[in-house]
Amino acid sequence: MSPITSHVLDTRLGRPAVGVCVTLERRDAHGSWQFLSRGATNDDGRVPALLSEGGLIPGRHRMTFDTGGYFEEQQVEHFYPCVTIEFEIIRADEHYHVPLLLSPFGYSTYRGS
Numbered sequence: 048m049s050p051i052t053s054h055v056l057d058t059r060l061g062r063p064a065v066g067v068c069v070t071l072e073r074r075d076a077h078g079s080w081q082f083l084s085r086g087a088t089n090d091d092g093r094v095p096a097l098l099s100e101g102g103l104i105p106g107r108h109r110m111t112f113d114t115g116g117y118f119e120e121q122q123v124e125h126f127y128p129c130v131t132i133e134f135e136i137i138r139a140d141e142h143y144h145v146p147l148l149l150s151p152f153g154y155s156t157y158r159g160s
Contacts, residue, residue: 048095048142050103053110054159055092055147059123063092064149066120068113071097073106080109103143109133110145118151125151132156 051071055064067088072080083102086094097110115128132145144159 048100049098050100050139050141051098051108051110051143051145053088053094053097053145053147055088055094055112055149057092058148058150063090064088064117064147065090065092067092067117067149069094069097070111070113071108072111073104073108083108103136103139105136105139107133107135112147112149114149114154117149123151127152127154130154130156134158 053069055067057064065088068085069087070085071083073083075081084097086097088094110132112130114130115125118125130147134143134145136143146156146159148155
């Protein structure tokens with residue numbers, strides 16, 4: 048299993064958000080963002096394979112969700128074209144789950160399990 052996973056739920060519909068593109072990056076020692084991987088949510092709203100096992104390095108990471116593309120595909124008016132979540136990896140031997148609860152005019156997130 049990927050050491051970093053995500054689950055996107057569309058709270059407007061009360062079900063998983065399918066087809067949301069997600070990009071994972073890590074900040075290097077110079078403060079620049081380095082691309083790690085990209086994926087899209089599956090039928091359960093999950094991105095199961097963002098990073099291979101053993102590929103996690105402590106430091107600042109960020110996930111960017113293409114929420115605008117998701118809502119445009121459904122022809123739904125929305126406010127946020129993307130959602131970017133930055134988080135800190137302290138221990139490379141742990142699993143980090145970053146859920147996103149999404150609606151056209153708001154979102155929330157937390158560290159899941």
